[in-house]
Each structure stands twice: as structure tokens, then as C-alpha cells.
Amino acid sequence: MALVPYEEEAAGPRQLHSPWATFHFASRTIRLQQDWRRLGVAAVVWDAAVVLCAYLEMGGIDLRDRSVIELGAGTGLLGIVVTLL
Template identity: 70%
Template sequence: MALVPYDEAAAWGLQKFHQPAATFNFASHTIRIQQNWNQLGVAAVVWDAAVVLCTFLEMGTIDLQRLAVIELGAGTGLVGIVAALMGANVTITDRKVALEFLESNVRTNLPAHIQPNVAVMELTWGHDLGNFSRTFDLILGADIIYLEDTFTDLLKTLEHLCSEHTVILLACRIRYERDQNFLTMLKGPFSVAEIHYDPSSDIHIYKAQMSALKKEL
């Protein structure tokens, strides 16, 4: 969501993020993602959490065929692109400033017959949620848990987009106590469980669903 670098960016060795493109192979397709760190910062590069989440989707734990899927804070759009290639009807979202860049990646990497199954839409968490009147089968988020100021709006957005049947998958690296604090917040309205961990990148994937108590309210 945020278009500013992480505080510890200098320590990460960010050379790969300054490359103009990154290439991946998912869903039997070669996906070439354009990057533009200088213009859009973290919204315009592919983070490890997105790659790990795409790899997890390819494991086939969830059958994406014809599911209504939404990706939050999509950035480059890699996760939403992969979900679409695997048969989902996907809404790929980010803030207005990132949309032109995001849509370019989406259209470049999706075959013509799949493009009608994909929408790119503006979504600033917590705002104008009435533009999203439906609920989704699956909500995806890669590395969207890091700015504490957005946590309340992110939680509000997740609740708005969910039905009792919706599955949320969040891929993230737990960097600070505040990241863990969001997971604690998430456990209010949702049941939360860690379902995958990639030790090579230190990325966790959490699954959340509306809790039984919330369903009864």
C-alpha cells in the first residue's frame, strides 16, 4: 500500500529491486514484471512474500478455478496475475497512484482470453468500500502488514470484503513487534492459523476466516 521504502531498506541490499524487470515462471507461463523503484518505491518491485505466495498457490491447496479472488495492495500485480492464470476471476487493487503501472503489468502478462476475467481497481483501505459491494471467496495479500497506521483500515477492509466462507491468505515477514500486533488484531474477528513457512526467505503464510463467534453476530 505505502509508496515509501522500509526503514531498514539500506541494510537489505536492494540492488535487485532497482532492476527494470523481474522474470518468473508460474502456472506454466513466463511472467515478466516491470519494476520502477525510483518512481513508486515499494509498490513497484516484487517482494519475496509475493513469490512465496505464488509458489504456495501452485501447490494446489486451494482450487482457484472460477473463484472470486481479490488481491490487496497488489503493487506489481504478480500474485493476482498468477491467480488469474490458474483460473480465478480476479480483482487486483492498489492505491490510485500505482494503478497505471499495475495495469500495465497485468495486461502485458495475461493472454487475451483471460483478461476479461480480471479487473484492476483503486482501493485505499478503509475508504470508499461501497465500491466493493460483493464479498470474495479468497483474499490475497503479500507483504501488506508493515505500516502500523494502516492496520485499523486494513482490518476494516478485510471485514467488509468477507463472508463467512471467505478465506484470507496473508504472506509476510514478521519484522517487528507491530507486525505481530496486527496478527493479534486479526484474531478478533477472524480465526487465524499459520499454514506455511518458507525458511529460505523467512516468509510466513497465514490463513484467516471469520470466526465462529463473528458468524453468530
């Protein structure tokens, strides 16, 4: 695990400060509200969640009739996509 210092004033990942994040998975549009300033790192969609959602959507893993536990996934995009798949 790597810890990367983040400064609000510095040029950084602007998508984290957007109040909304919109994605297209499982033939659906998913729009999530983000609130970095009030809730911090748990209230944004991280790239790792998006990449894992895309991987699962490619169909390499059959999720039907499976139980999935999502831990530490920020806004819950991954759990939403797994449920749709």
C-alpha cells in the same frame, strides 16, 4: 508487521532495483517492469508475493470459479498468477 529501514546507498536487495523481474508460474513466463526509484515500494515484486504464488501453484487450494481480491501486492504478480491458475 515489521518496518525495516532501507537506505539506497547501503548493500541491500539488488533485485528490487532491477528494471525487470521474470517469473515462471502456471506454465507461463511472466515478466514485470519495476521502477523503484520513481514509484518506490509499490513498483517492485516482493518475496512474499513470489512465495504465495508458489504455494498456490502447488495446488493446495482450488481457485477455479472463485473470486479473488488482491490488496497491496505491489506490481500485481499475485493477481496475474491467480488468474492463470
